[in-house]
Amino acid sequence: MQGLQERDHGLGPQGMRPGQPARAPLPQLRGTAADEPPLFPTVKAALRWAWQMEDATFCKSPQYGPPPPRRASTLDGLTVQERVAQAAWIRQTAERRLQPAELSLVLALFAEGPMRGAGVRAVVREVCLMARNRDLGREVARRHLDLGRANRRTLAGIADEFGVAPRTVERLAAEIGREIDGRIAGIERTLSHLFVSTGVAAQV
Numbered sequence: 001m002q003g004l005q006e007r008d009h010g011l012g013p014q015g016m017r018p019g020q021p022a023r024a025p026l027p028q029l030r031g032t033a034a035d036e037p038p039l040f041p042t043v044k045a046a047l048r049w050a051w052q053m054e055d056a057t058f059c060k061s062p063q064y065g066p067p068p069p070r071r072a073s074t075l076d077g078l079t080v081q082e083r084v085a086q087a088a089w090i091r092q093t094a095e096r097r098l099q100p101a102e103l104s105l106v107l108a109l110f111a112e113g114p115m116r117g118a119g120v121r122a123v124v125r126e127v128c129l130m131a132r133n134r135d136l137g138r139e140v141a142r143r144h145l146d147l148g149r150a151n152r153r154t155l156a157g158i159a160d161e162f163g164v165a166p167r168t169v170e171r172l173a174a175e176i177g178r179e180i181d182g183r184i185a186g187i188e189r190t191l192s193h194l195f196v197s198t199g200v201a202a203q204v
Contacts, residue, residue: 037202038196038199038200038201038202039075039086039199039200039201040195040200040201040202041201041202041204042188042201042202042204043187043188043191043192043195043201044184044188045201046090046195046200046201047090047094047106047109047110047187047191048109048110049075049087049090050086050087050088050090050091050094050110051091051106051107051110051111051112051115052110052112053083053084053087086200090195090200093191093194093195094106094191097190097191097194098187098190098191100122101122101123101126101183102183102186102187102190103119104118104119104122104123105119105123105180105183105184105187106119106187107119107120108120108122108123108145109145109184120142120145123141123145123180124137124138124141124142124145125138127141127176127179127180128141130172130175130176130179131172131176133162133164135162136158136162136164136169136172137172137176139153139158139161139162140155140158140169140172140173140176141176141180143155143158143173144173144176144177144180145180155169155170155173156169192204
């Protein structure tokens with residue numbers, strides 16, 4: 001199974017679908033000028049922050065449209081209201097532009113609680129098909145998604161549970177890791193142009 005690639009989502013100018021009225025071009029924000037830094041170093045950092053904000057504020061995303069105005073080019077310079085609006089716009093942009101499988105991966109990596117659980121289940125259900133033993137594939141995939149978390153399982157522990165050689169689990173983990181990392185790279189490509197052009201993320 002190959003990593004997800006960029007797709008034609010059937011969107012016309014300014015990201016509109018055929019038949020929808022044209023929207024005004026996205027405004028230039030602080031952070032797009034040469035001497036103004038973007039809010040985040042990467043697309044992933046922007047997504048992680050946006051879903052952390054959602055968990056903290058329980059705010060709802062506004063109707064999709066141009067990015068909200070802001071008076072500063074750093075997070076420290078934004079008001080609470082500006083941070084909430086920016087986080088909501090980032091989330092709504094991801095929900096609008098990504099395929100369902102890609103959005104599930106975003107939730108699995110950056111959301112918390114039930115949203116993360118749903119994302120993990122969707123990603124694991126798909127990725128485990130790479131393994132002959134589906135149960136083993138699910139555990140290895142979950143481990144990859146748990147990177148940085150305190151309860152992350154060890155490969156040796158998974159190998160002991162399933163009664164297979166550690167080297168077998170290591171090879172499967174490397175294969176699944178490349179698949180998931182390829183999907184993450186596809187998500188970054190899909191969102192990069194818009195995030196860079198609006199001063200949300202840096203060009204990498």
